Amino acid sequence: MTPLLPETARRPVAALAAAAALFLAGCADMGHIDPHASLRDAASVGIAPEAAAMATPTVDSQWWLGFGDAQLNTLVDQALRGNPNLRVARARLERAQAAIGAAEAGRLPKVDGQLDLNKQQFSSNYIYPAPLGGSRQELGTFQLNASWELDFFGRNRTAIETAVGSTNAAAADADAARVLLASNVARAYVQWARFNDQLAVAQRTLSQREETLKLVRDRVSAGLDTRLEQFQSEGGLPQGRQQIEALNEQIALARNALDALVGQPGATRTLAAPKLDSLRPIALQPTIPADLLGRRADIAAARWRVEAATSDVANAKTQFYPNVNLVAFAGFSALGFGQLFKSGSEQWSVGPAVRLPIFEGGRLRSNLRGKTADLDAAIESYNAAVLDAVREVADQVASAQAVARQQAEQAASQRAAESAYDIAVQRYGAGLGNYLNVLTAETTVLAERRQAVDLSARALETQVGLARALGGGWQPPAQATAAAGRQATRHP
Incomplete structure (x- = not known):
């Protein structure tokens, strides 16, 4: 059977379908x-x-x-x-x-500066071949990093x-x-x-009782x-003073x-x-x-x-939903502090960054x-x-x-x-x-x-x-x- 679409046309469609499936799977x-x-x-x-x-x-x-x-x-x-x-x-x-x-x-966009000056011992038994592997080098990075969440x-x-x-x-x-x-x-x-x-009422009452006692x-x-x-009348005075x-x-x-x-x-x-x-x-x-x-x-x-x-x-x-950011950086990076700002040490990057939750338990x-x-x-x-x-x-x-x-x-x-x-x-x-x-x-x-x-x-x-x-x-x-x-x- 002849395919409905040629191979070169089916690849973008498949990528789009995969992206759509990923999106739907991620949107819990x-x-x-x-x-x-x-x-x-x-x-x-x-x-x-x-x-x-x-x-x-x-x-x-x-x-x-x-x-x-x-x-x-x-x-x-x-x-x-x-x-x-x-x-x-x-x-x-x-x-x-x-x-x-x-x-x-x-x-708002976020911009920060970065300056890293490190001295590093590279392993002889790792991915770096000689003369980098087994050597001790100075690493320098100076750049600006920017991001903007859309x-x-x-x-x-x-x-x-x-x-x-x-x-x-x-x-x-x-x-x-x-x-x-x-x-x-x-x-x-x-x-x-x-x-x-x-x-004032209590004081008036006390004064009144004193007059009554006199009577x-x-x-x-x-x-x-x-x-x-007399005893009954005298008993009212301490009570009035207590009040x-x-x-x-x-x-x-x-x-x-x-x-x-x-x-x-x-x-x-x-x-x-x-x-x-x-x-x-x-x-x-x-x-x-x-x-x-x-x-x-x-x-x-x-x-x-x-x-x-x-x-x-x-x-x-x-x-x-997905988190979409524009990220970029520009600056210098070199082996050796003296090479940091020389021609050829420039580096930059710009592009979108998408983070999509797929499985969050x-x-x-x-x-x-x-x-x-x-x-x-x-x-x-x-x-x-x-x-x-x-x-x-x-x-x-x-x-x-x-x-x-x-x-x-x-x-x-x-x-x-x-x-x-x-x-x-x-x-x-x-x-x-x-x-x-x-x-x-x-x-x-x-x-x-x-x-x-x-x-x-x-x-x-x-x-x-x-x-x-x-x-x-x-x-x-x-x-x-x-x-x-x-x-x-x-x-x-």
């Missing part, structure tokens, strides 16, 4: 390795789409200024400048930014996208740390004010009461906590003791905004980790499976952050409303308790009532005063928590927003 199977998790959106966590048309709460990026306390403003500013944890977040951001530069370098399959591009996603996540983490730090300083400051107000002693001296009432000491301890601990947050020991030493009534309520509309997921830096960080993991999976897939599939699992983990971490964010806002809204109702009821209860106590003291002084009625009324008044302070502090803490839950006034940088749009287009 990536099938059945896919992520299983999916991202949650606003509707899936109960944020109604029609909420977008509602007036939503706006939080200023310096929301703590709304409290109108200059000392608090100073403490927050100092914390944002000097807190060690915030500096750690900034260092992580700088490290991530450096990773972008390293990834971008992979797209990114046909997007290996370098996906590596850059991974680094960019990680950098944006680190930047959002740093912003989230700022929001958290400011809220922690404000909360610690409110606690300091709460303990100061509680101390009891006068009545005992007049023979109107017994020593029992004052306990509150002084709590005040010291609150100040230490603020010093640590600010990053400056003794920062609160020169400050005046704050009072709860010196802090103005900040205006926050208690509703869950439709764009909540875009207002929080921690959610943005989780979303960028999803983008980075998505690019990492794409990069793992490029490992299955499952390494590439295992790597892809691991990166896909990382993507699933990143998606579920994002989903958890979304759910936590919605819960935090709902909790703060519910607490704000409940505390407001409790304050109204407590104010009425305290007014009644104060009136009952005044009447009990007047009746006791007039001999119309016993001292047990005074003690009972005093206990009720003391509890109501403490409750009033606690509710005032809770109202302020709830406002701090709501400001943080709504994102603390954070807005994504314009460049990150644009990059997110491009990532979403590539990875729907």
Whole structure:
């Protein structure tokens, strides 16, 4: 039978077929390795789409200024400048930014210089014949080496996208740390004010008990009461002083906590003791905004980790394809250092270099499976952050409303308790009532005063928590927003 193609024509075809078979064999199977998790959106966590048309709460990026306390403003500013944890977040951001530069370098040609000057003893029983075999020679090489990876399959591009996603996540983490730090300083400051107000209540109670003791002693001296009432009245004084000491301890601990947050020991030493009534309520509309997921830096960080993991999976897939490089070198090489730069010692080479994975023992599939699992983990971490964010806002809204109702009821209860106590003291002084009625009324008044302070502090803490839950006034940088749009287009 006559061949369909002559021998000279069949050779290139056979070479091409062999190359194609090698390519197909080298591109290992990536099938059945896919992520299983999916991202949650606003509707899936109960944020109604029609909420977008509602007036939503706006939080200023310096929301703590709304409290109108200059000392608090100073403490927050100092914390944002000097807190060690915030500096750690900034260092992580700088490290991530450096990773972008390293990834971008992979797209550029690489050139390095080489200078080798060696003295070598050649074997007499090897491939080198005499007079080279058995001699000792000086070998010199001086050349430039260059290589350039041709990114046909997007290996370098996906590596850059991974680094960019990680950098944006680190930047959002740093912003989230700022929001958290400011809220922690404000909360610690409110606690300091709460303990100061509680101390004022305790001191007022102690003074009140001292006045009552004086009354009891006068009545005992007049023979109107017994020593029992005097002992009962005297027993309240040590108890009142013990409460004052306990509150002084709590005040010291609150100040230490603020010093640590600010990053400056003794920062609160020169400050005046704050009072709860010196802090103005900040205006926050208690509703869950439709764009909540875009207002929080921690959610943005989780979303960028999803983008980075998505690019990492794409990069793992490029490992299955050939790696094509242009390589070249030019320089001099000679036997004998004196011959190195003479005519005839020149050497050069240029051409493509292709590396193709043929058998990797499952390494590439295992790597892809691991990166896909990382993507699933990143998606579920994002989903958890979304759910936590919605819960935090709902909790703060519910607490704000409940505390407001409790304050109204407590104010009425305290007014009644104060009136009952005044009447009990007047009746006791007039001999119309016993001292047990005074003690009972005093206990009720003391509890109501403490409750009033606690509710005032809770109202302020709830406002701090709501400001943080709504994102603390954070807005994504314009460049990150644009990059997110491009990532979403590539990875729907």
